[in-house]
Amino acid sequence: MVQQFFLDEISRRAHAAVHLAEPLALTDLLTPALVLNRPALQRNIVKMAAHVNQYGKGFRPHAKTHKCPLICHEQLNAGAVGVCVAKVSEAAALIAGGVSDILVTSPITTRSKARVMAQLARSTPGLMCVIDSMAGLDVLAQSLSAEGQMDVLIDIDVAMGRTGVRELEEILRLAAKIRSDSRLRFRGVQHYAGHLMHIQNFVERREKSLRLWAEVTATVDYLAAQGFASEIITGSGTGTYNIDVEVPAITDIQVGSYIFMDEEYRQVRTAEDTRFTDFEVALTVACSTISQPKPNRLTLDGGTKAFASESVAPVSDELANVVFHFAGDEHGVLLLPKGEQSVALGQVLQFVTPHCDPTVNLHDYYWVQEADGLIHSCWPITARGCVW
């Protein structure tokens, strides 16, 4: 099958750390470069693990954020119950890097993807997927061999309108169909309300999220009353990580961005109405200043091929008064306030990413910075470009 070519290519990708013979200073990086601050990453992982523990919940971090098996292992070592991926090819990349408990959070409806899932599940019984339609379920069942097995969650939508099934009767029909096929195992439900994650006001975010989860809980109870008990009730994200843990039914939260943080999340407000700094910025893009067309403008070597953004611009925490403007694919421009002298040509500067997940997908490696401030290793972004 045509997919075999891609699966073979993905399985050959690098997934081990490359240790540098000589540690590198940030100023010696070949820019643009994605810089991962390992101590900050570690603190974020430990903080999330302690948080969910306190509420008797699990965490199933979303690896679509980092696309890196090495980071999955750090999260699993800290107690994650498994990881999520958005796409089948991401699952293939993580499996190649030794990760085995993986939930694919986007429904699969085509034969090509269902066949890949079935093939991956043969070597990885911890692989699970979500379905939200009878058509998807049929395709999945047709792709499994007689001895094939697949664990399945039903994706439930309440208000987002992206993926997930809404009607109770349809949910029940899906559960019954799963049970009728001995190769499939009903494990529970997923509900993700991405449209709430960046609501600025905490009270509004909390009310809306808990309201949706009350509906999901009612659905879960209904399913259980019909004989379909959910062992896994998963969902949530960084924006509601400290809200949804209050929901008794939830078993684990699918937090993604918390490990890196980005500017979009930093602009969200906390319960105390402060900036969302519950987790540290562990990811930046280092760029160099390469030209100064006017005294108040410095051009950087990073544009839309180095940073992904749907709204906000990259931000430098060191240069609070300096504004970044995108200036095309390859460049950004810093507008300097009058008298700003702290930045000059040939400097390497770090910028907080506007949106971490799609920014990661633009780079091949993390340049991993340790507590001494130096870069000691490179970690491959194994699932880079795995978008199917």
Ligand SMILES: Cc1ncc(COP(=O)(O)O)c(C=O)c1O
């Ligand atoms: C299904 C699903 N779960 C969890 C997440 C994680 O969200 P966040 O990065 O906001 O933590 C996402 C992100 O888009 C998602 O699509």
